[in-house]
Amino acid sequence: MKVAYQGEPGAYSERAVRSAFPDADPLPCDTVRLVFSRVTSREAPFGVVPLENSQAGSVNETYDLLQHTSLLRVVGQVLVRVDHALLGVPGARLEDVRRARSHWQALAQCEEFLSSLRIEPVPVHDTAGAARVIAESGSPEDAAIASVDAASIFGLAVLAERIQTEKENFTKFAVLGTEDPGLGEPDTTSLVMAVLDRPGSLLGALQPFADRGINLHKLESRPRRGKAFEYLMYVDVMAPAGSPELDAALKEVEDHTSMLRVLGTFRSAGEPI
Structure with missing residues (x-):
């Protein structure tokens, strides 16, 4: 069974998918809007999208899309612990990093760390996607904010761990669909x-x-x-x-x-x- 999610392999959204649907075939999508589209078109029976972060607040795009569709509804919820790491190319040093790429919410969650090192935040569509871009660039002055799992997937070095301002950092993900996914009695x-x-x-x-x-x-x-x-x-x-x-x-x-x-x-x- 395919389950659509926003991001690339190694994204926190993929972790949410695997928690809710351990036997699923995760279907990566570039945007939250595309996740809605994949489920609406029945290419995937369910989708998983970020809903709210305990530090940065609601993901407005998700709420706006929910409000404007009558074809899908929220049928489940997953809570993911989010520990951000600064990832660089092998051989890179923390003091040489000038720019950090990541999803805007991840950048907001790590604002104090970035400011303290005068690292310029560069928003992109996804945390794991940022890791892939850095791996392809080969630049020691550019880094990504993503999970340690993403570092392993893309062959990057972990320059710093748990860099989010609030160490107890969580994101709620919504499961989208038209049917009951069997995740428990609604409350x-x-x-x-x-x-x-x-x-x-x-x-x-x-x-x-x-x-x-x-x-x-x-x-x-x-x-x-x-x-x-x-x-x-x-x-x-x-x-x-x-x-x-x-x-x-x-x-x-x-x-x-x-x-x-x-x-x-x-x-x-x-x-x-």
Whole structure:
């Protein structure tokens, strides 16, 4: 079974794929959008995309794509421990590195390390892809921020390990699909809503969850495309879709929103891998 993911072999996304689907054939994709496309076209029954980092925050592209598709939903979640390393060509020295390539989120997570050494961050589409580019370049002044696994795959030297600012660094990955992947009984539901522009609407949209003892695990606003200075609220609630309590709460929430959608229901991520 193919499972699409954003990145190249050695990427953290591939690690998430192998954790959720140990027997899968990982299908690398250049972008998050392409992962959505591969699953929508049924080239792969499932896809794995980054959702949120414990340090750098949400991956906005993923949330925007989820909001604009009705063909896919979130059906699972994986939590990956992210330990970044600075990788260089064999023989390179840390003090000679002038530029570091990586995904923009990885660069943000390692900002203090890079600043302290006056290394210029250069964003690229993927951590493992950055490692491949450095291996091909042969330049001792260029390095990649990626996993130690990527160093082994591309024959690079590890110049520094665990360079992220927050040493306890985790990324949540969403499993996309149209069917139940068998990853456990759902206990979480992701929602997106547009709250009405009138006093008390946000309170009115959230109160039904509190009244029924449903905990909110995430609450975040994002600009609404095509609606200048209007915002969408992304909400994760600790209840499965279809449960009587959540159904009743959502019926009340509708009175305070102009748009309300379920993005998926799934088993929340367990221990990090």
